Amino acid sequence: MPNGQPAIRLDHISRHYTMGEAVIRAVDDVSLDLPSGEFLALLGSSGSGKSTLLNLIAGLDRPTSGAVIAHGQDLSTVSSLELARYRRQTVGMVFQSFNLLPRMTLEENVELPLRLAEVDRSDRAARVHEALERVGLGKRITHRPGELSGGEQQRAAIARALVNRPKILLADEPTGNLDSATGESILMLLKEIQKNPGMTIVMVTHERPLAERFADRLAVMGDGKLLSNGAAR
Amino acid sequence: MKPRDLSDLALRNLREAILRNSLTTLGIAVGVASLVAMLSLGVGLQQLASKRLSQSGLFDSVFVTPRVNLRGMGRAAMPPSSDQAPRLLDESARQEISRLPNVVEVYPQVRFFTEVRFDGKPFATMVAGMPASSKASGSFDGMQGSFFSGDAAYETILQSEFAKELNAQTSTLIGKDLVLRYAERQSIPPNPMDSKATSASNSESLPGGFSVVPKEMRLRIVGVVDTEPASGFGGYGNGRLLIPLQVAMTLRAAQVNDLRDIVRGTSSAPTFASLTVRAKGPAYVEALEASVKNMGFGAFSLLDASKSLATFFRVLDMLLGIFSSLALFVATLGIVNTLVMAILERRREIGVLKALGASDRDVKQLFFFEAGVMGLFGGIFGLFLGWLIGRALNFGTNFYLHRRDLPSVDISSVPWWLVLFSIGFAVLVSLVAGLYPASRAARLNPVEALRYE
Numbered sequence: 001m002p003n004g005q006p007a008i009r010l011d012h013i014s015r016h017y018t019m020g021e022a023v024i025r026a027v028d029d030v031s032l033d034l035p036s037g038e039f040l041a042l043l044g045s046s047g048s049g050k051s052t053l054l055n056l057i058a059g060l061d062r063p064t065s066g067a068v069i070a071h072g073q074d075l076s077t078v079s080s081l082e083l084a085r086y087r088r089q090t091v092g093m094v095f096q097s098f099n100l101l102p103r104m105t106l107e108e109n110v111e112l113p114l115r116l117a118e119v120d121r122s123d124r125a126a127r128v129h130e131a132l133e134r135v136g137l138g139k140r141i142t143h144r145p146g147e148l149s150g151g152e153q154q155r156a157a158i159a160r161a162l163v164n165r166p167k168i169l170l171a172d173e174p175t176g177n178l179d180s181a182t183g184e185s186i187l188m189l190l191k192e193i194q195k196n197p198g199m200t201i202v203m204v205t206h207e208r209p210l211a212e213r214f215a216d217r218l219a220v221m222g223d224g225k226l227l228s229n230g231a232a233r
Numbered sequence: 234m235k236p237r238d239l240s241d242l243a244l245r246n247l248r249e250a251i252l253r254n255s256l257t258t259l260g261i262a263v264g265v266a267s268l269v270a271m272l273s274l275g276v277g278l279q280q281l282a283s284k285r286l287s288q289s290g291l292f293d294s295v296f297v298t299p300r301v302n303l304r305g306m307g308r309a310a311m312p313p314s315s316d317q318a319p320r321l322l323d324e325s326a327r328q329e330i331s332r333l334p335n336v337v338e339v340y341p342q343v344r345f346f347t348e349v350r351f352d353g354k355p356f357a358t359m360v361a362g363m364p365a366s367s368k369a370s371g372s373f374d375g376m377q378g379s380f381f382s383g384d385a386a387y388e389t390i391l392q393s394e395f396a397k398e399l400n401a402q403t404s405t406l407i408g409k410d411l412v413l414r415y416a417e418r419q420s421i422p423p424n425p426m427d428s429k430a431t432s433a434s435n436s437e438s439l440p441g442g443f444s445v446v447p448k449e450m451r452l453r454i455v456g457v458v459d460t461e462p463a464s465g466f467g468g469y470g471n472g473r474l475l476i477p478l479q480v481a482m483t484l485r486a487a488q489v490n491d492l493r494d495i496v497r498g499t500s501s502a503p504t505f506a507s508l509t510v511r512a513k514g515p516a517y518v519e520a521l522e523a524s525v526k527n528m529g530f531g532a533f534s535l536l537d538a539s540k541s542l543a544t545f546f547r548v549l550d551m552l553l554g555i556f557s558s559l560a561l562f563v564a565t566l567g568i569v570n571t572l573v574m575a576i577l578e579r580r581r582e583i584g585v586l587k588a589l590g591a592s593d594r595d596v597k598q599l600f601f602f603e604a605g606v607m608g609l610f611g612g613i614f615g616l617f618l619g620w621l622i623g624r625a626l627n628f629g630t631n632f633y634l635h636r637r638d639l640p641s642v643d644i645s646s647v648p649w650w651l652v653l654f655s656i657g658f659a660v661l662v663s664l665v666a667g668l669y670p671a672s673r674a675a676r677l678n679p680v681e682a683l684r685y686e
């Protein structure tokens with residue numbers, strides 16, 4: 001499946017936090033190439049820097065040093081406006097706690113990225129329906145997140161991440177709040193999404209068995225460093 | 234984000250905390266209401282004062298006298314204050330002045346004491362001639378009956394106090410006739426003319442002597458007026474019996490007590506002791522006064538008094554504005570507080586929006602918009618509230634005046650500029666109040682906002 005230039009290249013990136021005297025190396029000199037179309041699972045103990053690394057790839061945070069190059073664009077040097085555009089156009093994000101806006105219906109939640117990306121109103125409804133249809137929630141569009149099960153909420157969040165057709169999907173413990181059966185169905189959905197041409201997925205998880213079953217590659221972090229990086233299975 | 238999506242989201246956010254946002258908006262409304270009530274009171278009082286003053290004719294008039302009158306006998310050595318030689322204040326001068334720009338009317342002050350008969354009883358009273366322009370001055374607003382039917386009509390309007398002497402039920406007087414008695418000077422050889430003749434001035438040109446003949450003039454009472462329209466500048470006392478100026482001039486020319494005019498006049502034409510020039514408005518008075526002086530007459534006006542009156546009201550407006558702005562200032566603190574609270578509450582939401590690609594500017598605009606909408610609604614509601622307060626003050630004042638049999642007044646006024654100003658000011662102030670919360674929301678770190686709790 002991997003082909004051509006990497007979708008994501010991490011070039012000696014570090015993210016340090018200074019707390020008074022102490023320096024916390026949340027991410028410490030990590031280099032990694034991720035080819036387009038690959039599904040990477042990021043493993044590691046709690047506090048090892050997985051979320052920090054994912055946020056750097058997402059353009060939500062900037063590295064202390066090093067370069068994050070996504071689809072040819074160096075995120076460490078662009079303006080914050082450009083970074084916002086990158087988040088709108090290139091990446092989609094899924095979180096452990098779903099992060100749907102509770103007072104909006106699923107339809108409105110999924111429409112948000114299209115509003116931010118200034119997609120024409122006339123195109124929006126169809127794209128929202130298509131995205132929700134794809135995650136199996138076509139009949140729940142007028143429901144609010146509180147009326148849905150955890151698995152359904154995570155599906156809605158995935159629909160929201162995908163609605164603006166990103167090239168990279170980033171998921172931070174998407175199954176962390178779900179039982180194992182539901183978690184498995186979410187991973188099957190991600191695997192399905194990976195079939196989109198050129199869709200690169202990075203997923204943070206604690207569950208090694210699931211990662212081994214569904215991901216193409218496993219990267220293990222420890223203490224901010226990349227401990228291992230290799231093909232799954 | 235496009236403006237429509239921005240407003241969608243902002244209005245949605247406002248609705249979600251409807252109680253808190255309504256209370257904040259109400260706070261702005263109260264601030265705007267006090268501003269509007271105070272300023273409308275200031276404007277209303279000013280309008281009232283300037284209306285009353287313009288009715289009195291004090292501030293839009295220039296008073297003209299011949300310069301010879303101003304120069305005392307012993308002051309002949311004084312250099313002329315103008316390059317123009319002193320001139321006689323006669324009819325040709327009157328016409329020349331009336332051709333100056335922005336002049337409404339030029340008329341002499343005609344008042345004289347005489348006797349009238351009504352119902353067979355004699356009454357002594359002061360007669361005043363009213364120029365045609367006095368009809369529009371507002372002095373006759375609210376009168377009983379009507380204004381003179383013509384410039385030379387044999388009609389009279391009675392000042393209500395005099396009218397009460399004739400008959401306590403003043404309204405019954407209208408339509409009745411009274412007789413004005415006066416003495417007419419007749420030249421020798423006598424001119425066999427009707428007493429109502431208007432050619433009295435012609436007879437004056439005859440150099441011979443004259444005799445005095447008692448005459449009567451029948452006048453129809455057409456109105457009764459409460460105000461004192463003749464109480465203008467001059468200090469002659471008030472006219473109680475008002476007649477058209479042209480009629481009054483005819484009568485006066487015939488009066489014996491005008492002897493001095495004839496004696497003094499170097500030419501045969503009559504001259505005026507003084508003329509009143511009524512300008513289109515107080516703004517034209519200054520220029521008019523200068524032009525009249527240039528023509529070689531003495532002229533003065535109460536311009537300085539009206540200027541200081543305008544200054545007084547400007548200061549009054551400012552003070553009222555400052556005090557009511559305090560209320561609005563407190564309201565802006567309410568906006569700041571509400572929006573800062575909203576940031577705390579919507580931390581996660583802001584984080585999500587940023588993760589989905591919202592720029593700092595999008596977030597800032599969202600909060601800004603919410604502040605602006607609260608300001609707009611607060612402004613509109615406050616304007617309405619302020620107008621109501623003004624109406625209530627007006628009602629209370631007039632209730633009080635009415636109980637004391639005083640004419641009603643309009644003490645509060647909301648002109649269109651106040652409408653625009655108050656709403657605009659409310660929005661502006663709200664936007665300023667939104668500056669800090671909006672930029673704080675925009676700076677919110679999405680990673681921290683999204684950290685799982």
Ligand SMILES: Nc1ncnc2c1ncn2[C@@H]1O[C@H](COP(=O)(O)OP(=O)(O)OP(=O)(O)O)[C@@H](O)[C@H]1O
Pocket residue numbers: 017019024025026044045046047048049050051052053
């Ligand atoms: N804003 C911050 N200030 C200081 N230290 C931070 C900050 N954010 C993260 N850290 C530290 O950086 C390290 C990595 O955090 P991170 O959230 O990336 O871990 P993680 O691998 O995602 O852990 P988990 O599996 O528990 O989610 C931790 O030691 C954390 O305390």
Ligand SMILES: [Mg+2]
Pocket residue numbers: 050051052172
């Ligand atoms: Mg984490």
